[in-house]
Amino acid sequence: MRWNQRITIKDLPLYIGQTVTLPGWIQFSRKSSQVRFLGFRDGSGLIQALLIKGETPEEVFGLWSELRQEASVSITGEVAACEQGPLGVEIKVSHIDILGTGGDFPLGRKEHGPDFLHNLRHLWLRSKKQVALFQIRDQVIQAIHEFLWSQSFVKMDSPILTGTVGEDPKGLFKLDYFDLGPAYLAQTGQLYLEASIFAHGRVFCFGPTFRAEKSKTRRHLAEFWMLEAEMAFFDAQDNIDLQEDLIHFILNRVLERCLAPLEVLERDLAPLKRSLEPFVRLDYKEAVKLLAQIGPLLVDGDDLGATHETALGEHFGKPVFVMDYPKAVKAFYMKEHPEEPTRVKCADLIAPEGHGEIIGGSQREEDIDKILARLAEAGLAPETYDWYLDLRRYGSVVHSGFGIGLERLVGWMAGMHHIRECIPFPRMMERLTP
RNA sequence: UCCCCGAUAACUCAGUUGGUAGAGUAGGCGACUGUUAAUCGCCCUGUCGCAAGUUCGAGUCUUGCUCGGGGAGCCA
Numbered sequence: 001m002r003w004n005q006r007i008t009i010k011d012l013p014l015y016i017g018q019t020v021t022l023p024g025w026i027q028f029s030r031k032s033s034q035v036r037f038l039g040f041r042d043g044s045g046l047i048q049a050l051l052i053k054g055e056t057p058e059e060v061f062g063l064w065s066e067l068r069q070e071a072s073v074s075i076t077g078e079v080a081a082c083e084q085g086p087l088g089v090e091i092k093v094s095h096i097d098i099l100g101t102g103g104d105f106p107l108g109r110k111e112h113g114p115d116f117l118h119n120l121r122h123l124w125l126r127s128k129k130q131v132a133l134f135q136i137r138d139q140v141i142q143a144i145h146e147f148l149w150s151q152s153f154v155k156m157d158s159p160i161l162t163g164t165v166g167e168d169p170k171g172l173f174k175l176d177y178f179d180l181g182p183a184y185l186a187q188t189g190q191l192y193l194e195a196s197i198f199a200h201g202r203v204f205c206f207g208p209t210f211r212a213e214k215s216k217t218r219r220h221l222a223e224f225w226m227l228e229a230e231m232a233f234f235d236a237q238d239n240i241d242l243q244e245d246l247i248h249f250i251l252n253r254v255l256e257r258c259l260a261p262l263e264v265l266e267r268d269l270a271p272l273k274r275s276l277e278p279f280v281r282l283d284y285k286e287a288v289k290l291l292a293q294i295g296p297l298l299v300d301g302d303d304l305g306a307t308h309e310t311a312l313g314e315h316f317g318k319p320v321f322v323m324d325y326p327k328a329v330k331a332f333y334m335k336e337h338p339e340e341p342t343r344v345k346c347a348d349l350i351a352p353e354g355h356g357e358i359i360g361g362s363q364r365e366e367d368i369d370k371i372l373a374r375l376a377e378a379g380l381a382p383e384t385y386d387w388y389l390d391l392r393r394y395g396s397v398v399h400s401g402f403g404i405g406l407e408r409l410v411g412w413m414a415g416m417h418h419i420r421e422c423i424p425f426p427r428m429m430e431r432l433t434p
Numbered sequence: 435u436c437c438c439c440g441a442u443a444a445c446u447c448a449g450u451u452g453g454u455a456g457a458g459u460a461g462g463c464g465a466c467u468g469u470u471a472a473u474c475g476c477c478c479u480g481u482c483g484c485a486a487g488u489u490c491g492a493g494u495c496u497u498g499c500u501c502g503g504g505g506a507g508c509c510a
Binding site: 031211213356 | 435
């Protein structure tokens with residue numbers, strides 16, 4: 001049988017009354033005197049398999065002691081309708097082949113601490129909630145690609161090894177690169193995307209990003225996946241409109257296709273549905289005024305901290321764009337505000353429920369002299385950016401872009417407290433294995 | 435880098451004024467006619483993170499170290 005003709009668990013509702021053979025793993029087992037139950041998983045779904053005394057052959061019934069959690073087995077049996085379970089079917093076992101034994105699987109069905117779970121991440125991924133979480137992550141990734149490709153974006157992968165320092169000379173992972181001295185793991189693909197818009201108009205990249213910051217919070221990882229998009233002839237307003245449409249598209253997709261995984265994770269859907277409304281758009285100065293009333297106080301000119309973000313998210317109960325920050329707290333490539341030269345045309349999107357900033361974006365400065373001045377202020381060597389400055393020398397245009405932290409986005413939608421669970425193998429300050 | 439908290443059975447934790455450790459879960463055996471974290475009975479499980487100090491005596495008090503958790507800053 002060809003691979004694509006195999007029967008898997010998700011197909012079983014179509015096979016009621018028929019006998020099928022399925023390979024998979026035992027998720028759990030329970031028994032009473034007359035009936036024994038196996039939770040059986042094959043990657044496409046989870047189903048309950050029954051061994052019934054007097055009905056199931058004795059030699060199969062006698063295999064019980066070997067049918068331990070995470071043993072791999074091939075099960076043959078008749079598919080029957082049943083009330084319980086998401087698929088509404090179960091399988092009455094007539095034969096079992098043991099493929100691989102289970103042993104004492106270290107993860108039980110009870111509570112475990114984060115350190116223990118992360119040390120066993122390679123096994124933890126098999127558990128029900130983790131399976132649900134990565135189904136959601138996968139849908140988010142698919143939705144991002146679908147939306148952007150449907151809007152004429154071209155995927156232009158950016159380099160991971162880079163010699164140019166992106167924005168922050170600190171916080172970079174450094175390594176030796178042949179005879180050329182130090183190389184760095186990319187913190188952003190933005191400058192490369194800016195180069196690409198002149199060829200393709202609208203581009204994006206989506207890949208791992210590395211930050212050597214010694215961050216120990218539930219919102220930070222040393223390695224995370226970032227979607228970055230860059231658009232020619234988009235001003236700050238267009239940029240925000242696009243971001244809002246993209247997030248709405250992803251959210252609709254998750255609410256359409258991920259209801260079962262969201263239920264497994266016990267995600268309250270009300271805040272997600274509320275986020276289908278238009279997002280709040282708040283000028284930085286309005287944010288300062290609002291925070292003066294609702295607290296915590298934000299000093300005019302300072303960057304927002306985590307507590308400010310949480311307060312704004314709680315106040316509105318849906319995502320909030322905070323726009324046009326002070327120039328001093330933002331990167332050199334952001335476009336100077338035409339009316340207020342102390343500010344830049346940027347926006348961060350803050351997710352509700354304490355999930356913090358999930359998008360950072362801006363219109364880019366297209367005036368080469370202003371960029372040179374900003375580089376000098378920041379103490380960055382202009383010759384390092386010579387190729388980037390070429391983009392302003394040859395056909396410079398209005399353009400904008402943004403970056404989305406995938407794990408933060410997934411963490412918000414799935415309602416995860418900590419984003420370290422939202423990536424298969426998290427890389428943090430004190431954790432490099434598995 | 436800074437602040438706070440923690441480390442006791444395979445896991446999650448309790449452990450009183452300092453007197454050599456206990457529960458639940460997991461595991462083993464048994465019971466139970468359909469279980470959903472099943473339930474019930476019995477049994478098993480210890481370098482109390484490491485090192486030093488105080489003391490007749492330290493899981494408990496002191497110091498140092500290691501590891502972990504939460505938060506800040508930075509950012510996505």
